Structure formats: structure tokens, C-alpha cells
Amino acid sequence: MKHLAALNKYFVKYKWRFLLGTLFTAVSIVFSVFQPILVRQIFDLLDQNIRNYRMLEDTALNGAFRSGFSGTLTFYGLSILGLALLSGFFMFLQRQTLIVMSRYIEYDLKNEIFQQYQRLDLNFFKMNRTGDLMSRITEDVSRVRMYVGPALMYATRTVIMMVMIIWLMWTVNPMLTLYTLSPLPLLAITIYLVNRVIHKKSERIQAQLSNITSVAQESYSGIRVIKSYVQEEPSALHFEQASEAYKQSSISLAKTDALYQPAMALMIGLSVLLTIYIGGVQVIKGNITIGNLAEFVLYVNMLTFPFFSIGWVASMIQRAAASQQRINEFLDERPGIQDAPDAKDMTxxxxxxxxxxxxxxxxxxxxxxxxxxxxxxxxxxxxxxxxxxxxxxxxxxxxxxxxxxxxxxxxxxxxxxxxxxxxxxxxxISYVPQDVFLFSDTISNNIRFGEPAATEEAVHQAARQASVEKDILQFPDGFNTVVGERGVTLSGGQKQRVSIARALIRDPHxxxxxxxxSAVDARTEKEIIGNLYAYLQDxxxxxxxxxxxxxxxxxxxxxxxxxxxxxxxxxxxxxxxxxxxxxxxxxxxxxxxxxxxx
CATH class of the missing domain: 3.40.50.300 (P-loop containing nucleotide triphosphate hydrolases)
Structure with missing residues (x-):
């Protein structure tokens, strides 16, 4: 859990949602666990009154007895239905608080990672692949959200339910409770051993998923080169190999996960058998009633979900820990280029x-x-x-x-x-880089990127000075033409001139x-140089x-x-x-x- 400790600040930020969600969970479970108590009372009532009914079967009081007994059963039935409805309502409120909280945390975490990416220097981006960066802000964050949302919600529900049910069982019969829960230590050992394996496999899977994303991203970005050199098949084979490694690791993890379900089912089955056998003996001895035995069986069945969810929650937590570890590696990076403590503002x-x-x-x-x-x-x-x-x-x-x-x-x-x-x-400082980059947006917005507050007239003026205005106006949508990714719909010379216009619109010293x-013809070059000569005078x-x-x-x-x-x-x-x-x-x-x- 040490890697997931980085998320504690978000729990503090959304503490009221977390506390309300926990409260709604507890109230929902209270209404749920009191249903077996009513069932116990019904069974005991039936056991006591069946003999009375037989004694009164041929008497005038039989009808009145039957009517009163039916009313009592109806009351208990409606009470159980009411408790179930209330439990479901508070379960709805629980999801509305805890699951919504997880979405807020997901939003904050993605923004934190993106802002960290923007703070880091160029050397960081040269040492890390774009696909890996994308995987950490998407797939890894999604797995972390499963921890702060569903895993946390079910873990809270599991703990509260187990505590309340075991306490209620203990108040009825401590010895029967111990027999019923005796398989739990074996269950805990199984969970511990399997979780260690899951954690290692989850780390490997996330790394392989990042590799797949990187391979795909590089192929899409270099599609022109791939097609030019007729390398579609080798590229597809490379991606297939990366996908095969991911598939094999995922299957291996799925097989490990599959151990949970049979293990949980076995433990639950043993608990039910022990409850029926030991409870039956206790009923015969007169230590407990038939209603107590029915109550115990219902409690064991209610513990089925907590037992099953232990493995599922533990698996999600392990995967989230592996993902958060990868996220922390980047969040802990410190940019080599940053402001000095006493950095100055000056014109x-x-x-x-x-x-x-x-x-x-x-x-x-x-x-x-x-x-x-x-x-x-x-x-x-x-x-x-x-x-x-x-x-x-x-x-x-x-x-x-x-x-x-x-x-x-x-x-x-x-x-x-x-x-x-x-x-x-x-x-x-306005900088026109050698490697021109245009965003998948309108030409106007690409130019205005240098000065977001610039007017439309200023955009046209900058394009005119960069000798690209005539080219832009020839497009059907003019300055509102949307260029493709990295400006792929424009020629090399047009992209360079739009990049120059982006720098000119800022009007710096x-x-x-x-x-x-480098990508413009001699005539256009002379025109741009003439415009720049006048523009750069001061x-x-x-x-x-x-x-x-x-x-x-x-x-x-x-x-x-x-x-x-x-x-x-x-x-x-x-x-x-x-x-x-x-x-x-x-x-x-x-x-x-x-x-x-x-």
C-alpha cells in the first residue's frame, strides 16, 4: 500500500464524500443484517404455533387463531420487504458518493499527471516514449480509479458487514460462530499468496501495455515512411509480437485470478456444512432454536459476498498499486529546468x-x-x-x-x-523551431496559439507578413480550415509559414x-525575407x-x-x-x- 499512499491527499480533499459514503454503507448493512433476525423470529414463531394450531384444529378458536397468525406473518413479511428497500436505497446513496468521488479523483489525478508532463524538461521526453506517457495517464489512472472507487466501496462494505454479522452470530452462540468461521485462516493464507503473484504479473502487464501503445503510436505517426518502404507486414508483425506478449501475460493473470472463485466457494461451502451439522446438533441438544439455525445459515450466505469480494478487491488493489507505482515514477521526477527560488521578473x-x-x-x-x-x-x-x-x-x-x-x-x-x-x-522570445508542429485545429487557432488574445485582424496581419495569407484564403474555409494531425493537410512550406506567423503575432523584442x-521556394523565400526585414527593424x-x-x-x-x-x-x-x-x-x-x- 505504500505506493497508493500518494492518493491519501485526495481522500482528505473529498473527505466529506468519503465519510458520507461510509455512513451510507453502514446504514445499508444495518438494514440488511437485521433481516435474518426477523427470519429467526418467524421460524421460532412457526415452531411454537404449529403445535398450538394442531391443538385448536377442531375447536371454534381455530379460525381466529389462523387469522391472527396470518396477520403476524404478513407483518413480518412486509417488515423484511421494507428493510430490503431501505437497504437498497442507502446502497444507491453509497454508490452516488463513493463512485462519484472516484471520478473526481480520476479527474484530479489526470490533471496532476498532465501538468507534471508540462513541467518536465526536454531531456525527460527524449528519454521516454510517447506511448508510455499516454499509457500512464489513461490505463494506469483507470486502474487506480478502480481502487479509489469500487475497490474502496466494496472493501468498506466487506469490513462493516463482516464485523456486524460476526458480532450478531457471536451473541447467538459463540461456539457455533467459531465453527462456522474456522475456514477463514486458510482463506487468508490463500489470499496472501495469490496477491503476491498478482502484483508481479500486474506490473509486467502494465509495462507490456505501454509497449503496445508506443508501438501503435510510432506506427501511426510514421505511416508515410512505412508505406513508402512497403513495411506494412513487418510493422504488423512487430505489433503482433507485442500484443502476443501482452496476451500471454493477461491470460496468466486471469488463470491466477481464477483461483479465487473456487477457493472462496470451497470456504463458503465448508462453512455452510459446518453450520448445518453443528447447528443441527445444538438444536437437538436444545442449546439453540430452529430459528437460530436458519439465522446462522442466512448469515453465512450473506458472508458469501464479503468472502468473494476479498479476492476481487485484493486483486484490484494489487493492480492499482502496480499502476500507481508507475505513475509515481513520473510524479516524483523533478525537472532539471525550473525557476530559481529568487527568480526575477523583468522586461x-x-x-x-x-x-x-x-x-x-x-x-x-x-x-x-x-x-x-x-x-x-x-x-x-x-x-x-x-x-x-x-x-x-x-x-x-x-x-x-x-x-x-x-x-x-x-x-x-x-x-x-x-x-x-x-x-x-x-x-x-518568439521561437520558430526547425521541426514545425501544428495542432489538429483551425489555421486561425494555430496562428493565435502564439498570442491567444489576438484579434482576427492580427491573425491575418501575421499571416500576411509570413507570406501565407494568399494560400490560406484559397482554402474553402479560409482561416477556419482545420488542419490534420501535425498539420498533415498542409505542405511543408505552408506549415513553416504558419509557424512563422505564430511567432510574429506575439510581437516580442x-x-x-x-x-x-528550408521547405519554401526561392520566390516565397525572398518575399518572406522582405517582410521580415521591415518587421525586425527594432x-x-x-x-x-x-x-x-x-x-x-x-x-x-x-x-x-x-x-x-x-x-x-x-x-x-x-x-x-x-x-x-x-x-x-x-x-x-x-x-x-x-x-x-x-
Whole structure:
């Protein structure tokens, strides 16, 4: 139960629902367990009055006796019916409190997990598969809900019912009670042994279910690649293997669960036999009445549900414990990137300084930057150029604090960004990532994601500046066109331009473009650059690219290679050095001329 202790805070939050549910359970059981008492009185009444009836059979009092006796039986019958109705009504109230409480806890737990996911840094998501994350917030939470709802409700009912029934049985005949309950120790040992096996198998099943979810999610996301390489059959085989492992583990658990039912039935059967045999002997000896024996048999039958539910509840608790353990693993994670205790709020002007920055990606061990130095004054436009893997994108990741450098500092306006509030830092920097991501929503809402309070006119203006407005207006629904998952219904260039519009609508002092024009044609590229040149006049901008924008006048261009700055200067200064930049420019010019000739 140590893993499930993390849920105690929710029981405290919904303590009134829990207490009311427990009260309704107790009242329902009270009305239920007093029914055998009425049955006992009926049997004793019958035993006593059958002899009287025979004595009066041929007398004038026979009719009156029969009428009075029938009225008494009718009263007892209606009383039992009334107790059953009251028991059922309070059982309804019990479910309305405890089961509804479990839904509230499920809601809170899912939100807690989702918020935790959003707090965790990029390194966490690179180390964990999306399918596994999805499984923990869906399947695992559902199993935990079964513990805080049905399992808790039936466990409460079982405990209260067993205590009340055993107490009532004890008041009637202690010796017969002991004989009736003698199989219970054997039952407890069986439950303990089987539960240990169930817990281990439940952990394995949940891990395999996460694997199935991950395999399916990766297949759906990479369906284009699968179809392009005609790998449908190998993909199906991979999924089938994962499903087979899950199936075998589930069957194994089902076989273990199956031990409960025969074990419970055996224990109950033994109790009934002992009750009838020992009780019959006691009736013959005159120690108890026939009504007591009938009462005991009914109590044993009433204990059938608690005995059976012990195994079912224990199984649910074990599964929930395994699931909550997996949930706790993520809830206990602490993000490596978070606000300092004395983090500041400040308005950024745009002076950026990388001071002796060295950074190695923790999940791969690849060193992206080595003792890097760079100063950008407010309002400057800086281009970062280099080969793939030279560390260009790492600059952007460090600037918005997706990662922190192992050595050196990244400062804005003279303040280390680790001393700024994360939300304030990221709110004042617009970042267009290399890997464009669009949500399955309208184009308008995808652009407005950068500034949720933006007006429709501002959305159109941002799209115009990103040279995508004309494309959007050609769609039947215009800006209300719903794009598919990850923007699959748009072309690569359109997705990039919508992503640029999303960044422009925020209108910050600092903007970072990470190779965001790789999928647009030369004409559209020139149009976007022209719009950006006017838009960025008073802003600090870092443009990361593998191409040279000759039409854009940069205040400074830096060339990276293996995490170090190997060239820096203006366009003309770098051409004069006849280095990597000059070589890249010459290749690009040759390629453009060949494209025009074709």
C-alpha cells in the first residue's frame, strides 16, 4: 500500500464524500443484517404455533387463531420487504458518493499527471516514449480509479458487514460462530499468496501495455515512411509480437485470478456444512432454536459476498498499486529546468551574451558547443550558419532554456537567464523551431496559439507578413480550415509559414528563427525575407540557417563548426576571407543559376 499512499491527499480533499459514503454503507448493512433476525423470529414463531394450531384444529378458536397468525406473518413479511428497500436505497446513496468521488479523483489525478508532463524538461521526453506517457495517464489512472472507487466501496462494505454479522452470530452462540468461521485462516493464507503473484504479473502487464501503445503510436505517426518502404507486414508483425506478449501475460493473470472463485466457494461451502451439522446438533441438544439455525445459515450466505469480494478487491488493489507505482515514477521526477527560488521578473530589451558556454547533450553525450562566446546588442540581426551538427540549433535551445549549459552563462540584458522566471523569459522570445508542429485545429487557432488574445485582424496581419495569407484564403474555409494531425493537410512550406506567423503575432523584442525556410521556394523565400526585414527593424533577431540570405542585411554573421565559432563578420567581410562562408555562397549561387537555366 505504500505506493497508493500518494492518493491519501485526495481522500482528505473529498473527505466529506468519503465519510458520507461510509455512513451510507453502514446504514445499508444495518438494514440488511437485521433481516435474518426477523427470519429467526418467524421460524421460532412457526415452531411454537404449529403445535398450538394442531391443538385448536377442531375447536371454534381455530379460525381466529389462523387469522391472527396470518396477520403476524404478513407483518413480518412486509417488515423484511421494507428493510430490503431501505437497504437498497442507502446502497444507491453509497454508490452516488463513493463512485462519484472516484471520478473526481480520476479527474484530479489526470490533471496532476498532465501538468507534471508540462513541467518536465526536454531531456525527460527524449528519454521516454510517447506511448508510455499516454499509457500512464489513461490505463494506469483507470486502474487506480478502480481502487479509489469500487475497490474502496466494496472493501468498506466487506469490513462493516463482516464485523456486524460476526458480532450478531457471536451473541447467538459463540461456539457455533467459531465453527462456522474456522475456514477463514486458510482463506487468508490463500489470499496472501495469490496477491503476491498478482502484483508481479500486474506490473509486467502494465509495462507490456505501454509497449503496445508506443508501438501503435510510432506506427501511426510514421505511416508515410512505412508505406513508402512497403513495411506494412513487418510493422504488423512487430505489433503482433507485442500484443502476443501482452496476451500471454493477461491470460496468466486471469488463470491466477481464477483461483479465487473456487477457493472462496470451497470456504463458503465448508462453512455452510459446518453450520448445518453443528447447528443441527445444538438444536437437538436444545442449546439453540430452529430459528437460530436458519439465522446462522442466512448469515453465512450473506458472508458469501464479503468472502468473494476479498479476492476481487485484493486483486484490484494489487493492480492499482502496480499502476500507481508507475505513475509515481513520473510524479516524483523533478525537472532539471525550473525557476530559481529568487527568480526575477523583468522586461527584456534584447542584449544577448553567450559567455564561455559549453554544452553536451545528456542523453547522447554529444558535445554541441565548446567554450562559445557571442555578444548581440539590442536590435541587431545575426545569422548563424554552419554544417549539420555544428551546434546552431543548440544556441536557440539554450537561449529559451530548454537546456542549461554545463559551463558558462547565457545572459540577457546582463542577467543570467537562470535568474529569470521561465514563463517571463519564454513569453518575451518568439521561437520558430526547425521541426514545425501544428495542432489538429483551425489555421486561425494555430496562428493565435502564439498570442491567444489576438484579434482576427492580427491573425491575418501575421499571416500576411509570413507570406501565407494568399494560400490560406484559397482554402474553402479560409482561416477556419482545420488542419490534420501535425498539420498533415498542409505542405511543408505552408506549415513553416504558419509557424512563422505564430511567432510574429506575439510581437516580442527577441526573435529566433531556426532554419524555418528550408521547405519554401526561392520566390516565397525572398518575399518572406522582405517582410521580415521591415518587421525586425527594432528587434533583436537570430536567424539560424544553412542558406545565405543575400537580400537580408545582417549586422553580423557567424559560422559554426563542431561547436566553435570559426568565422564572423558581415557578408562582405566573410566573402573576402575566402573561407567556409565564401565557399557556401559560391555553391549556392551556382545552384540558383542552374535552377534558373532549367
Amino acid at each position: 527584456l530589451k534584447g542584449e544577448i551574451h553567450f559567455s564561455g558556454v559549453s554544452f553536451t547533450y545528456p542523453h547522447t553525450g554529444i558535445q554541441a558547443l565548446k567554450d562559445f562566446e557571442l555578444t548581440i546588442r539590442p536590435g541587431q540581426k545575426v545569422a548563424v550558419i554552419g554544417r549539420t551538427g555544428s551546434g546552431k540549433s543548440t544556441l536557440a535551445q539554450l537561449l529559451i532554456r530548454m537546456y542549461d549549459p554545463q559551463q558558462g552563462q547565457v545572459k540577457i540584458d546582463g542577467t543570467d537567464i537562470r535568474d529569470l522566471k521561465l514563463s517571463q523569459l519564454r513569453n518575451q 527577441i526573435m529566433v528563427f531556426d532554419d524555418c525556410l 528587434k533583436t533577431a537570430i536567424i539560424i540557417t544553412h542558406r545565405i540570405f543575400a537580400l537580408f542585411t545582417f549586422d553580423r554573421i557567424i559560422v559554426l563548426d563542431e561547436g566553435r565559432m570559426v568565422e564572423t563578420g558581415t557578408h562582405e567581410e566573410l566573402l573576402a576571407k575566402n573561407g567556409y562562408y565564401s565557399e557556401l555562397y559560391a555553391r549556392q549561387q551556382t545552384g540558383e543559376e542552374e535552377s534558373v537555366n532549367e
